[in-house]
Amino acid sequence: MDDATWQAEQFERQRPQLHAVAYRMLGSRSEAEDAVQEAWLRLSRSDDDSIGNLGGWLTTVVGRVCIDMLRARQARREDYVGTWLPEPIVNVDDSDDPEQRTVLADSVGLALLVVLETLTPSERLAFVLHDMLRWSPFFGQ
Incomplete structure (x- = not known):
């Protein structure tokens, strides 16, 4: 397996x-996907040998990209009409157990x-990472 294939598998x-x-961080599925794609672009341009913890590195990159996007919003002074709410994520996977549904509902409370x-x-960013990584199988509890 070549480096590019391994890198793509790890990223996925x-x-x-x-x-x-x-x-x-962003409250928008499309902006979130843009941030993840930017992380992929940065990974593809980086030196694999210098990355010791790929998951941590990618999370850091996504966090920084999100911070940049939020700061750009503030610089453009984007104002939302009415109450701001993130775009909903619809999941039709019926295999989720009730506990998982409860955890998900709690995580996106108003x-x-x-x-x-x-x-x-x-x-x-600090708040989101603290909340998410506390329950993450990638980073332990």
């Missing part, structure tokens, strides 16, 4: 986690969204 394993971080909107981009 990390993609759900990266997308979750970006979505929680109170959390209100708190996230009051934070600076850097504080928002």
Whole structure:
């Protein structure tokens, strides 16, 4: 297996986690996908040998990209009409157990969204990563 194939496989394993971080940071599925794609581009241009922990490196890159995107929003002074809510993610997978559904519902509560909107981009990243990585199988508990 060549380096490019290995790199692509490793990235695809990390993609759900990266997308979750970006979505929680940005509140938009399309912007989250843009942030994940930017992480892929940066990975493809990087030196594989210098990356010791690929999951951590990619999460850091996605976090920084999201911070840049949030700061760009502030610079453009984007204002939302009415109450800001993230785009919903519809999941029709019926194999989820009730516990998983409860965890998911708690993770996107309205109170959390209100708190996230009051934070600076850097504080928002710290909050999201702390919340997500606490339960992540990639980083342990």
